Amino acid sequence: MTYKFDHHRIESALQKAKDTRHVLIGSNLLGDVDDFFVRCFGEQKAVIIADENTFAAAGKRVFDALSAHQRIDVEPFIFPSEPILYADYQNVLKLESFLKLQDAVPIAVGSGTINDLTKLASYRCHRPYLIVATAASMDGYTAYGAAITKDSFKQTIPCSAPYAVLVDLDVVSQAPHRLTASGYGDVLGKITAGADWIIADTLGIDPIIPHAWLLVQDTLRETIGRPGLLKTGDTQAIGRLIEGLILCGLSMQAIQASRPASGSEHQFSHLWEMHETEHGVVSHGFKVGVGSIASAALYEQVLKQDLENLDVSRICAAWPPKSQVEMNVRQSFSNPKIIEEAVNHSLAKYIDPMQLALRLEKIKESWPTLKERLKSQLLSASEIYDLLKEAGCPAHPTEIGHSLPDLKASYALARKIRSRYTIFDFAAETGCFDDCVDQLFAPGGFWERAPHK
Numbered sequence: 488m489t490y491k492f493d494h495h496r497i498e499s500a501l502q503k504a505k506d507t508r509h510v511l512i513g514s515n516l517l518g519d520v521d522d523f524f525v526r527c528f529g530e531q532k533a534v535i536i537a538d539e540n541t542f543a544a545a546g547k548r549v550f551d552a553l554s555a556h557q558r559i560d561v562e563p564f565i566f567p568s569e570p571i572l573y574a575d576y577q578n579v580l581k582l583e584s585f586l587k588l589q590d591a592v593p594i595a596v597g598s599g600t601i602n603d604l605t606k607l608a609s610y611r612c613h614r615p616y617l618i619v620a621t622a623a624s625m626d627g628y629t630a631y632g633a634a635i636t637k638d639s640f641k642q643t644i645p646c647s648a649p650y651a652v653l654v655d656l657d658v659v660s661q662a663p664h665r666l667t668a669s670g671y672g673d674v675l676g677k678i679t680a681g682a683d684w685i686i687a688d689t690l691g692i693d694p695i696i697p698h699a700w701l702l703v704q705d706t707l708r709e710t711i712g713r714p715g716l717l718k719t720g721d722t723q724a725i726g727r728l729i730e731g732l733i734l735c736g737l738s739m740q741a742i743q744a745s746r747p748a749s750g751s752e753h754q755f756s757h758l759w760e761m762h763e764t765e766h767g768v769v770s771h772g773f774k775v776g777v778g779s780i781a782s783a784a785l786y787e788q789v790l791k792q793d794l795e796n797l798d799v800s801r802i803c804a805a806w807p808p809k810s811q812v813e814m815n816v817r818q819s820f821s822n823p824k825i826i827e828e829a830v831n832h833s834l835a836k837y838i839d840p841m842q843l844a845l846r847l848e849k850i851k852e853s854w855p856t857l858k859e860r861l862k863s864q865l866l867s868a869s870e871i872y873d874l875l876k877e878a879g880c881p882a883h884p885t886e887i888g889h890s891l892p893d894l895k896a897s898y899a900l901a902r903k904i905r906s907r908y909t910i911f912d913f914a915a916e917t918g919c920f921d922d923c924v925d926q927l928f929a930p931g932g933f934w935e936r937a938p939h940k
């Protein structure tokens with residue numbers, strides 16, 4: 488069966504997007520890339536940016552098709568593929584100085600790394616660009632901001648999203664399976680990200696914005712439903728996955744916030760990324776996948792709590808003052824850069840005991856409804872575990888280099904590195920965080936039972 492690209496869904500998403508104006512997904516598109524280019528950029532010249540692998544996978548065909556229309560005056564900018572290319576700031580500067588010499592629209596041919604490098608370099612040259620995707624590997628194609636390593640620190644540097652995106656399904660379905668699997672992990676994370684947003688919405692901290700919510704959640708179950716097909720290179724399954732990833736990016740672009748696509752599961756991933764001393768050891772989506780299991784497992788414990796009968800004054804009396812929170816954060820990390828970032832984020836979401844009392848009253852009152860909303864949003868940790876396995880993703884933390892004690896510590900640390908309100912904060916504020924996490928690792932708990940392979 489061939490994949491049917493739902494123009495309507497993407498078109499309505501584009502109406503709310505800030506930077507991206509054109510998205511085309513379909514089969515056998517590279518031969519007609521010039522038509523699409525002209526529709527997006529008029530009669531301008533183009534310049535190709537790729538690495539050796541993505542040039543071979545699609546870049547050469549894009550180059551030939553555009554050259555046939557006298558669209559190209561310069562040789563493509565091709566990064567070597569050995570050693571592996573990373574989204575480093577130095578590479579952004581190299582590309583930027585090259586682009587400044589050309590009066591041409593950048594066409595990035597690649598996935599995460601090439602897109603991030605071109606996104607930032609084009610932005611710095613004040614030039615809209617086109618991305619020709621080569622793998623369904625993450626939701627960053629249409630996101631604003633570029634994930635770049637600068638001063639040995641991976642960070643999201645603000646910049647515009649691409650003006651246009653072209654996805655040829657014959658290309659992305661030929662990508663190495665680990666890339667598609669990584670995209671699957673990233674999209675599966677929207678289950679817990681959605682649950683976190685539901686909590687923040689209920690408590691009036693971060694109200695759900697319906698159109699942004701729907702872009703991510705409306706077709707999510709369908710997108711994650713049959714992961715086994717991804718391994719076979721099934722064009723329809725991969726088409727649905729990349730459409731889902733593109734919609735996530737457009738959702739973030741529409742509200743200029745990552746809330747629709749990123750919650751507690753991403754905080755595990757960000758935490759582990761901060762401590763990676765080597766580049767690209769584990770792909771983003773694989774960390775998000777394991778983080779999603781970890782968050783879903785915490786949700787299961789929290790959902791067992793009797794929050795309608797919280798003892799508000801007892802919890803407020805034990806609530807730490809701001810100074811103690813700061814001290815605790817400072818003692819939790821060793822890298823000075825991470826410490827400063829974590830202090831800022833933790834203090835930004837700190838509330839005092841009086842504010843906590845109000846929030847807890849709200850939780851008591853809304854728990855019966857909130858609990859049901861969360862249950863219908865979530866999947867169990869075991870279900871997420873099985874879906875990841877079926878997709879060919881790592882599921883146990885040891886498969887991505889984290890022991891169980893490491894993972895256990897990560898729960899408390901992940902809470903500290905982002906100001907975003909998630910299940911971590913909800914569990915902490917209701918006084919059940921430590922117990923819930925302990926139970927997951929105690930005999931009979933989810934992580935104690937989870938199969939290692």
Ligand SMILES: [Zn+2]
Nearest residue numbers: 626673771775
């Ligand atoms: Zn992600």
